[in-house]
Amino acid sequence: MDNNNIKHIVIVGGGTSGWMSAAALSRIVGTQDCKITLVESEQVGTVGVGEATIPPIVEFNNLLGINADEMLSATQGTFKLGIEFTNWGRIGDAYMHPFGVFGRTIMNVSFWHYWKKAYELGLSPPLDAYSLNWLAAKQNRFLRSGNVPNSPLSKVHHAYHFDANLYARFLREFSTGLGVNRIEGLVEQVIQDPQSGFIKGIKLQDSTIVNGDFFIDCTGFRGLLIEQCLETGYEDWSHYLPCNSAQAVPTAALSQKAALYQIYCALQRLAMANSSTAQNRQRHCLQHRICQ
Numbered sequence: 001m002d003n004n005n006i007k008h009i010v011i012v013g014g015g016t017s018g019w020m021s022a023a024a025l026s027r028i029v030g031t032q033d034c035k036i037t038l039v040e041s042e043q044v045g046t047v048g049v050g051e052a053t054i055p056p057i058v059e060f061n062n063l064l065g066i067n068a069d070e071m072l073s074a075t076q077g078t079f080k081l082g083i084e085f086t087n088w089g090r091i092g093d094a095y096m097h098p099f100g101v102f103g104r105t106i107m108n109v110s111f112w113h114y115w116k117k118a119y120e121l122g123l124s125p126p127l128d129a130y131s132l133n134w135l136a137a138k139q140n141r142f143l144r145s146g147n148v149p150n151s152p153l154s155k156v157h158h159a160y161h162f163d164a165n166l167y168a169r170f171l172r173e174f175s176t177g178l179g180v181n182r183i184e185g186l187v188e189q190v191i192q193d194p195q196s197g198f199i200k201g202i203k204l205q206d207s208t209i210v211n212g213d214f215f216i217d218c219t220g221f222r223g224l225l226i227e228q229c230l231e232t233g234y235e236d237w238s239h240y241l242p243c244n245s246a247q248a249v250p251t252a253a254l255s256q257k258a259a260l261y262q263i264y265c266a267l268q269r270l271a272m273a274n275s276s277t278a279q280n281r282q283r284h285c286l287q288h289r290i291c292q
């Protein structure tokens with residue numbers, strides 16, 4: 001018997017990242033041989049505005065064995081086939097990134113090679129015409145890809161828009177149901193081993209000490225463990241990014257139907273005439289907030 005096995009995992013933070021970690025670990029590692037504890041504080045709260053996802057979220061939910069319909073109902077979610085970027089490259093243009101594939105591989109050669117040649121010869125419509133996701137989204141049509149052998153219908157990938165707070169709450173029910181121990185409490189101190197420097201515990205405001213063998217920092221921008229305690233360093237990529245802020249705002253409904261794609265709208269200095277800051281505004285639909 002190996003005594004070095006991890007016996008207690010402590011997740012600090014209960015936003016989407018915290019509860020996604022708890023859900024995945026409780027499903028895969030289980031809570032029989034290894035205790036899993038999540039500490040969160042209502043005094044701090046979560047960011048919770050992240051509502052747009054990409055297709056790996058479907059795989060993640062499948063891994064957990066979550067029923068997608070139940071999850072969508074609990075999180076006010078809607079389906080999404082792609083992301084449209086308007087005014088992104090320049091004012092007036094629009095580009096949609098549909099999920100899934102374009103065309104089909106022919107004789108082991110990717111489709112886009114054939115398309116490019118044909119397009120240059122004036123023999124083909126734009127690439128979008130070969131994306132089922134693009135065509136369906138533009139016509140407000142949707143289907144879940146099925147296991148249909150040898151059919152492009154199996155390549156229709158989708159994702160969701162959902163209320164991130166509700167998703168975290170949904171996964172909280174899921175994880176505690178699998179034995180994850182939830183502690184409500186504000187972390188005041190991170191305790192390090194004096195010799196190794198490794199984190200060995202956290203002290204809460206009410207003086208409770210939670211010791212563990214493995215800690216996961218899900219405290220968001222605070223980086224309570226990874227940054228404030230361990231000072232691992234933050235790598236700034238802002239010089240690569242033409243757009244350096246995001247705004248989540250409710251706007252007038254565009255239609256009574258839920259759009260099947262998300263719209264990213266770059267405001268690019270329009271809102272802030274004298275600022276070097278470029279913003280993006282996002283449009284995504286929830287069941288209770290159609291087509292904002």
Ligand SMILES: Cc1cc2nc3c(=O)[nH]c(=O)nc-3n(C[C@H](O)[C@H](O)[C@H](O)COP(=O)(O)OP(=O)(O)OC[C@H]3O[C@@H](n4cnc5c(N)ncnc54)[C@H](O)[C@@H]3O)c2cc1C
Pocket residue numbers: 012013014015016017018039040041042043044045046047048049050051052053164185186187188218219220221222224246247248282
């Ligand atoms: C405007 C905007 C739009 C966005 N849009 C999207 C999007 O469309 N899609 C997307 O995927 N992402 C989006 N994001 C990013 C996304 O919202 C965040 O990355 C995500 O919510 C962060 O979640 P988190 O769990 O890491 O942190 P948080 O939500 O910040 O959670 C932190 C947790 O740590 C706990 N905590 C912190 N300090 C303590 C303490 N001292 N003691 C105890 N607990 C503590 C808090 O209680 C909380 O539970 C957007 C962000 C912004 C700002």
